[in-house]
Amino acid sequence: MSRKPFIAGNWKMNMTAKSGAELIAALAPLVKDANCDVALCVPAILIPEMTKAAAGTNIAIGAENVHWAKNGAYTGEISAEMLKEYGVKYAIIGHSERRQYFGETDEGVNKRTLAALENGITPIVCVGETLSERENGTTEEVIARQLEKGLQGVEDIKKVVIAYEPVWAIGTGKTATDGQAQETIAFIRKKIGELFCPMCAQKVIIQYGGSMNAGNCKGLMAQPDIDGGLIGGASLKLDFATIVNYDK
Ligand code: 13P
Numbered sequence: 001m002s003r004k005p006f007i008a009g010n011w012k013m014n015m016t017a018k019s020g021a022e023l024i025a026a027l028a029p030l031v032k033d034a035n036c037d038v039a040l041c042v043p044a045i046l047i048p049e050m051t052k053a054a055a056g057t058n059i060a061i062g063a064e065n066v067h068w069a070k071n072g073a074y075t076g077e078i079s080a081e082m083l084k085e086y087g088v089k090y091a092i093i094g095h096s097e098r099r100q101y102f103g104e105t106d107e108g109v110n111k112r113t114l115a116a117l118e119n120g121i122t123p124i125v126c127v128g129e130t131l132s133e134r135e136n137g138t139t140e141e142v143i144a145r146q147l148e149k150g151l152q153g154v155e156d157i158k159k160v161v162i163a164y165e166p167v168w169a170i171g172t173g174k175t176a177t178d179g180q181a182q183e184t185i186a187f188i189r190k191k192i193g194e195l196f197c198p199m200c201a202q203k204v205i206i207q208y209g210g211s212m213n214a215g216n217c218k219g220l221m222a223q224p225d226i227d228g229g230l231i232g233g234a235s236l237k238l239d240f241a242t243i244v245n246y247d248k
Contacts (some may be wrong), residue, residue: 005036005221006161006205006228007244008062008124009235010092015042017049023236024053030241032058036228038244040235041092041124044078051086062090065098066121068111080119091116092230094150095126096167106149113150117159124161124230125150126209127188131168140187147191157196162206163230164188169210171232175220181208182223189225214242221246 209230
């Protein structure tokens with residue numbers, strides 16, 4: 001079953017309009033022959049400028065979140081319609097930093113995911129366990145819950161990208177081993193098969209995220225169930241191009 005690999009960056013709260021546009025200009029020639037889909041998810045305020053910077057390249061621009069309501073009294077939030085106006089193709093949803101620091105819940109993740117899908121934006125739904133959850137053996141239980149609740153009511157699961165991001169590997173320089181990442185992502189695919197259908201599960205793109213870098217990307221990408229990466233720190237520099245070209 002062939003799945004087109006997908007490497008996306010998550011700039012988080014980094015870069016400015018100037019440094020971001022410079023980075024995209026430098027990355028564009030380096031990633032132009034990529035065999036995978038390529039995206040950069042950027043802070044909302046940078047979307048208009050980054051969309052311009054990426055015009056005519058194979059780098060798609062994504063958002064780092066999206067609200068579930070069409071519009072209304074939700075100070076500080078951004079709707080799918082606002083994102084669509086700038087041609088945004090992807091939105092990260094339920095990143096562990098949103099869950100940890102901003103109180104986002106599986107129910108909210110679900111509403112945001114459905115709103116993105118309704119508006120033709122591909123949600124990149126993040127799941128993953130904390131260090132204590134891994135250590136006390138509840139990784140699969142936690143991820144099963146995040147998938148069940150977060151993806152409830154999704155009609156076409158093939159339109160969703162899942163990112164497996166073990167919280168203990170994010171920004172710590174401590175990557176999951178190839179085997180750990182493969183094992184958990186295979187579990188995610190099996191669970192998607194149970195919740196939706198086994199055939200659809202074979203088509204869903206599942207990324208790994210957490211200290212993925214130019215040095216470890218080849219090993220991770222060689223795993224049969226790992227279809228891509230969601231890259232934090234390494235997407236802020238030219239290393240991102242090395243990851244995109246992991247197969248060359
Ligand atoms: P790092 O690559 O910096 O560990 O971040 C991963 C991540 O959270 C991507 O969403």
